[in-house]
Amino acid sequence: MFTVFEKFADLVAYSLFGLQAETRLGESVHFFFYDTTKIIFLLSVMIFFISIIRSYFPPEKTKKLLSNYRKITGHIMASLLGVVTPFCSCSSVPIFIGFVESGIPLGITFSFLITSPIVNEVALVMLYTIFGWKIGTLYLASGILVGIVGGIVIEALGMEKQVEEYVYQISAGESEVEELEWNDRINFAKAEVKEIVSRVWKYVIIGIGIGAAIHGYAPAELLAEYAGPNNPLSVIAAVIVGIPLYANAVGTIPIVEALMGKGVALGTALSFMMATTALSLPAVVILRKVIKPKLITVFVTVVGVSIIGVGYMFNFIM
Amino acid sequence: MEITIYGPGCKNCVNLADNAKKAVEEIGVEAEIVKIEDMKEIAMAGIMSTPAIGIDGEVKIKGRVASVDEIKELLA
Numbered sequence: 289m290f291t292v293f294e295k296f297a298d299l300v301a302y303s304l305f306g307l308q309a310e311t312r313l314g315e316s317v318h319f320f321f322y323d324t325t326k327i328i329f330l331l332s333v334m335i336f337f338i339s340i341i342r343s344y345f346p347p348e349k350t351k352k353l354l355s356n357y358r359k360i361t362g363h364i365m366a367s368l369l370g371v372v373t374p375f376c377s378c379s380s381v382p383i384f385i386g387f388v389e390s391g392i393p394l395g396i397t398f399s400f401l402i403t404s405p406i407v408n409e410v411a412l413v414m415l416y417t418i419f420g421w422k423i424g425t426l427y428l429a430s431g432i433l434v435g436i437v438g439g440i441v442i443e444a445l446g447m448e449k450q451v452e453e454y455v456y457q458i459s460a461g462e463s464e465v466e467e468l469e470w471n472d473r474i475n476f477a478k479a480e481v482k483e484i485v486s487r488v489w490k491y492v493i494i495g496i497g498i499g500a501a502i503h504g505y506a507p508a509e510l511l512a513e514y515a516g517p518n519n520p521l522s523v524i525a526a527v528i529v530g531i532p533l534y535a536n537a538v539g540t541i542p543i544v545e546a547l548m549g550k551g552v553a554l555g556t557a558l559s560f561m562m563a564t565t566a567l568s569l570p571a572v573v574i575l576r577k578v579i580k581p582k583l584i585t586v587f588v589t590v591v592g593v594s595i596i597g598v599g600y601m602f603n604f605i606m
Numbered sequence: 607m608e609i610t611i612y613g614p615g616c617k618n619c620v621n622l623a624d625n626a627k628k629a630v631e632e633i634g635v636e637a638e639i640v641k642i643e644d645m646k647e648i649a650m651a652g653i654m655s656t657p658a659i660g661i662d663g664e665v666k667i668k669g670r671v672a673s674v675d676e677i678k679e680l681l682a
Contacts, residue, residue, distance in 0.1 A: 346669060347654035379656050381614070385649035458649055476670060483618070483671070577645055 290326055297322035316504030323496045323542055327414065328489060331538065334413040335484050339477035343468055345372045347383050354392050354400070360440070362396040367435035370403030371428075380571070384578050385455055394451065395443020402591055403435030406566045410484070414541050426602065427558060434562070434594040441590045442583075450583035491539030499542035502550060522556045523599035527592055530563030540564055555602030562595045607637040607681070612648045612665070613657035619643075622657040622671045629677035637681065 300321045301307050307314035350373045357365045380401060387397040407428055416424035468476070544557040567588055576584060609626050613619025623639060630637045642648060648656065651665055658668030659677065666672075666680050 348652075351654065379654065381645040382649045382656065383654050385645070386652075386654040389649070454646060458646060479670060479673075487617075 290322075293322050293326040293329070296325055312504040316500040319503045319546075320496055320500040323499065324493060327492055327496070327538075327542070328485065330414065330417055331410065331488070331492070332481050332485055335410055335481045336477045338410065338413070339480035340473050342372060342480075343473040343476050345369065347373055347379070347386070350400070351386055351390055351392070354387070354396060355390055357396075358393070362393065363399040363436045363439045363443075366392075366396045366399035366439065367403040367432045370400045370435055371407045371432065373400075373404065380574055381577050384575075385458055388451065388455055389458055393443060394448055395439040395441075397439075398442045398587070399435045399439025402438045402566060403432055405571070406434060406562055407431035408538075408565060411538055411541060411561075411565070414538060418541060418545055423554070423558075423606075430598040430601065431562070434566070434591065434598060437594050438587075438590045442586060445586060447583045447586060450580045450586075452578050452580065455578055488538050492542070495539030496542040499546035502543065502546040522553065523559050523596055523603065526556050526560035527563045527596050527599065530560045531567045531588065531592060532569050533564045553603045554606045555599040555604070558602055559595050559599030562598065563592065566591055566595065607635060608662055609637050609639045609677075609681075610660040610663070611639065611641045611657065612651060612653050612660065612668070613641075613643065614645060614648070615643050616656070618671050619657040622659060625672060625674045626659060626677050628674045629681060632674070633678055633681060635681055 297318045297320075301314055301318040302309060305317060307317055309315070309318070350369045353369065354362065354366055384397060384401065387400070388394065412424060412428055415427050540561045544561055547557050548554060572584055572588065575587070579587075609630070611619060611623045611626060613622065619641075623641060626639050630639070642651075648658075651658075651660070653665060653668050655669035657671060659666055659672050659680070661680055667676065672680075
């Protein structure tokens with residue numbers, strides 16, 4: 289399926305640049321052109337179809353659905369809906385206010401807010417195509433699990449006082465959800481492709497650039513020794529390094545792919561990816577508008593610890 | 607007529623405001639474009655996904671950047 293991109297990369301790296309296939313530079317350049325063309329093509333196709341599915345789940349609908357569930361079912365539903373409901377990090381505050389104001393418990397709101405960025409469906413589709421269905425499904429399941437567990441812990445801690453007071457005083461108005469026709473959904477999907485690709489292509493290129501450098505130059509023995517399955521601390525280190533970093537999941541996948549080619553353990557690589565997407569400085573700054581520092585700390589700790597757990601689970605079973 | 611752009615000031619909100627401006631210019635109506643960037647006010651308008659556009663206080667399209675043509679239709 290990807291031979292077109294392979295041939296294109298051959299052409300650029302070996303014919304146009306005149307590089308040798310067996311050299312480090314040749315290998316890196318080839319990997320770079322192969323991966324950028326392949327990933328940007330796949331992304332465009334996948335975002336289109338995913339956006340059609342997403343158009344059926346606006347946040348307003350999710351809110352209505354969720355207000356029917358309590359306790360564990362609520363956490364499970366919130367986490368599952370987090371997978372399909374579209375929202376960008378700049379919408380997390382209105383979503384948070386909308387959920388809490390309509391009486392959805394805080395922990396269930398968090399189950400949604402945690403899973404949503406981790407299981408970015410675009411990243412998920414890329415995981416499926418690059419690493420296969422087994423790893424893709426495991427990532428999906430563990431992302432949902434992190435959301436459920438994180439939300440339950442936050443609920444159990446009774447953090448309602450740690451929400452900024454004004455949130456409870458707001459009475460959010462109801463606004464109509466527009467009825468979409470097929471035509472509207474297709475236009476929405478097209479616009480999403482344009483918007484997302486124009487936003488993430490930089491991350492893809494930077495990610496693949498770093499991946500390509502790792503591919504050609506990183507010392508495999510060293511990485512396998514320090515970040516391989518035999519170093520028990522590697523998962524913790526990967527998560528701590530990943531937390532403050534903000535990266536698009538799409539951009540980190542090529543890095544993860546290259547690192548794994550060099551012997552880095554799967555769990556270590558994936559928990560790094562989860563940490564960069566689920567927790568980041570910009571996301572925390574936005575959330576600070578609605579929740580107090582104590583709950584921020586709890587949120588980061590709970591999610592961080594859950595991701596570390598997932599990393600160990602992956603390293604253990606793969 | 608008053609056009610309201612709801613959004614915390616991210617890139618999409620700027621694009622939406624630009625589209626609204628173009629739409630107003632193209633059909634030549636008297637309209638004022640107001641930006642609402644405060645999260646509280648956005649939430650109070652019942653909006654959960656930004657950017658959104660409202661005409662005379664009524665939210666019309668949310669969660670995506672409405673095109674110039676769509677806005678023209680709203681204004682007509």
